[in-house]
Amino acid sequence: MDNSVGQKKFATIKDYILSQVETAAWPEHSRIPSENELATQFAVSRMTARRALQELTEQGVLYRTQGVGSFVASPKSQSSLLEIRNIADEIQRRGHFHKAELVQLTSLPCPAVVATALGLSRNAPVFFSLIVHYENQQPLQLEARYVNPEQVPDYLAQDFVLQTPHEYLSAVAPLTDAEHIVEAVLPDELTRQHLKIPASEPCLRLTRRTFSRGGAVSFAYLTSAGSRYRLGGHLTIQPKT
Amino acid sequence: MDNSVGQKKFATIKDYILSQVETAAWPEHSRIPSENELATQFAVSRMTARRALQELTEQGVLYRTQGVGSFVASPKSQSSLLEIRNIADEIQRRGHFHKAELVQLTSLPCPAVVATALGLSRNAPVFFSLIVHYENQQPLQLEARYVNPEQVPDYLAQDFVLQTPHEYLSAVAPLTDAEHIVEAVLPDELTRQHLKIPASEPCLRLTRRTFSRGGAVSFAYLTSAGSRYRLGGHLTIQPKT
DNA sequence: TGAATTTGGTTGTATATACAAGTTGATCGG
DNA sequence: CCGATCAACTTGTATATACAACCAAATTCA
Numbered sequence: 001m002d003n004s005v006g007q008k009k010f011a012t013i014k015d016y017i018l019s020q021v022e023t024a025a026w027p028e029h030s031r032i033p034s035e036n037e038l039a040t041q042f043a044v045s046r047m048t049a050r051r052a053l054q055e056l057t058e059q060g061v062l063y064r065t066q067g068v069g070s071f072v073a074s075p076k077s078q079s080s081l082l083e084i085r086n087i088a089d090e091i092q093r094r095g096h097f098h099k100a101e102l103v104q105l106t107s108l109p110c111p112a113v114v115a116t117a118l119g120l121s122r123n124a125p126v127f128f129s130l131i132v133h134y135e136n137q138q139p140l141q142l143e144a145r146y147v148n149p150e151q152v153p154d155y156l157a158q159d160f161v162l163q164t165p166h167e168y169l170s171a172v173a174p175l176t177d178a179e180h181i182v183e184a185v186l187p188d189e190l191t192r193q194h195l196k197i198p199a200s201e202p203c204l205r206l207t208r209r210t211f212s213r214g215g216a217v218s219f220a221y222l223t224s225a226g227s228r229y230r231l232g233g234h235l236t237i238q239p240k241t
Numbered sequence: 242m243d244n245s246v247g248q249k250k251f252a253t254i255k256d257y258i259l260s261q262v263e264t265a266a267w268p269e270h271s272r273i274p275s276e277n278e279l280a281t282q283f284a285v286s287r288m289t290a291r292r293a294l295q296e297l298t299e300q301g302v303l304y305r306t307q308g309v310g311s312f313v314a315s316p317k318s319q320s321s322l323l324e325i326r327n328i329a330d331e332i333q334r335r336g337h338f339h340k341a342e343l344v345q346l347t348s349l350p351c352p353a354v355v356a357t358a359l360g361l362s363r364n365a366p367v368f369f370s371l372i373v374h375y376e377n378q379q380p381l382q383l384e385a386r387y388v389n390p391e392q393v394p395d396y397l398a399q400d401f402v403l404q405t406p407h408e409y410l411s412a413v414a415p416l417t418d419a420e421h422i423v424e425a426v427l428p429d430e431l432t433r434q435h436l437k438i439p440a441s442e443p444c445l446r447l448t449r450r451t452f453s454r455g456g457a458v459s460f461a462y463l464t465s466a467g468s469r470y471r472l473g474g475h476l477t478i479q480p481k482t
Numbered sequence: 483t484g485a486a487t488t489t490g491g492t493t494g495t496a497t498a499t500a501c502a503a504g505t506t507g508a509t510c511g512g
Numbered sequence: 513c514c515g516a517t518c519a520a521c522t523t524g525t526a527t528a529t530a531c532a533a534c535c536a537a538a539t540t541c542a
Contacts, residue, residue: 009495035523046497047497066503067524068521069522251525285527286529289527292526294493306492306534307535308535
């Protein structure tokens with residue numbers, strides 16, 4: 001295709017790809033033509049088509065995986081992280097989840113991890129609650145929480161209004177501190193059942209420990225389905241497909 | 242040069258050039274060997290030598306002029322960069338991780354995201370460092386950090402007590418605030434290479450911005466291999482299988 | 483002398499080819 | 513039903529070659 005005269009061939013292909021991406025003719029995370037297909041289509045060598053794809057990848061427009069193909073990157077990687085943070089704050093403020101369901105509430109012997117986190121002795125009883133959070137009628141997050149029984153008086157005195165995970169956590173006790181760790185994991189069986197996701201879908205897991213003046217109050221796993229995790233429709237954490 | 246086995250040829254040449262530049266064996270604005278000369282010297286094709294020069298140009302290490310040659314860029318004071326390197330060495334000595342390796346240290350044109358985060362103009366030079374953190378002889382975390390050059394005096398004036406990554410970050414400047422965003426991502430090529438993980442392994446990415454009273458000091462990506470992430474030796478989260 | 487041209491070297495673009503490395507899905511055998 | 517193997521395809525690296533665009537210095541010519 002002759003675009004403007006003197007236009008470099010690889011630049012022509014770049015322009016073509018960019019136009020497809022910008023008009024959303026090729027949506028986010030969709031697979032785009034391979035190097036060979038582009039080379040054929042534009043009647044150039046593979047290395048020329050490759051260069052176009054390469055440069056667009058460096059610019060964050062595409063991402064590529066050896067053995068698989070080239071894909072349209074999400075605009076997230078190009079837009080400012082600050083914007084994302086503001087969105088996150090906003091969600092925190094307004095309440096992100098529409099519905100929360102308590103599916104289990106028992107007393108358990110304390111697992112080792114929890115014992116360490118709460119400063120309890122191994123196998124001492126802890127209160128265990130399991131809550132599924134929904135968004136748009138879809139199970140989004142599974143919360144497994146362990147509460148220090150010594151702190152239960154505070155805990156039970158609360159009038160639960162489960163709006164956001166943060167509010168829920170805050171309600172337990174006036175936080176003097178809160179630690180958290182976030183990580184990507186594959187779902188365990190429990191999570192799979194409640195969120196109704198395949199075993200292969202990566203999840204986002206947040207481990208949060210809360211404190212009151214009396215000590216560690218609770219320890220919670222908050223596991224979200226990666227493919228469903230959205231913030232205000234802008235930020236989507238989508239590991240793949 | 243007997244670089245490690247499996248080293249890509251173009252990477253070998255890049256390393257060579259970088260070493261020459263960093264030791265000032267090739268001073269600023271001096272002309273460096275041509276593509277053909279490098280190709281002969283390393284017994285590779287011109288295109289391979291070219292790739293090394295090309296990538297270093299994109300990273301701001303070199304600049305090139307058609308018909309003339311390739312030259313050492315970096316009008317930034319080399320001394321500051323070297324001092325930052327000393328800090329990295331200090332981390333290595335005292336740090337939380339058993340080993341930390343500085344794999345790259347250059348001045349770069351500021352990427353859009355970083356420009357926004359640090360309040361710099363697009364493509365203004367920033368200091369860029371890339372550090373691999375090890376635990377138990379295993380690469381655990383890749384840190385990509387961008388430092389605001391204007392804040393470097395503060396950065397260097399600190400009396401570092403480097404124990405944990407968090408302390409390391411905190412030590413950069415008296416924080417008036419620190420933002421961070423955590424998300425689950427699939428590793429980019431750089432991360433994959435340094436952490437030696439497959440492309441499919443979900444990673445934990447922490448994006449942290451630090452401030453001093455003078456403004457935004459640094460912006461960092463901390464990407465950890467999900468399957469290797471440990472907390473204090475107690476909590477091990479392992480994605481199963 | 484001074485301007486135009488040639489010449490040699492350099493980077494830029496493009497092609498054709500080959501093999502390596504990695505993923506996916508189908509096929510086959512127990 | 514499950515695992516192993518294989519085939520097809522994709523991206524990654526590398527080579528060899530050719531010509532275009534460009535610059536600088538040497539050469540040539542008025």
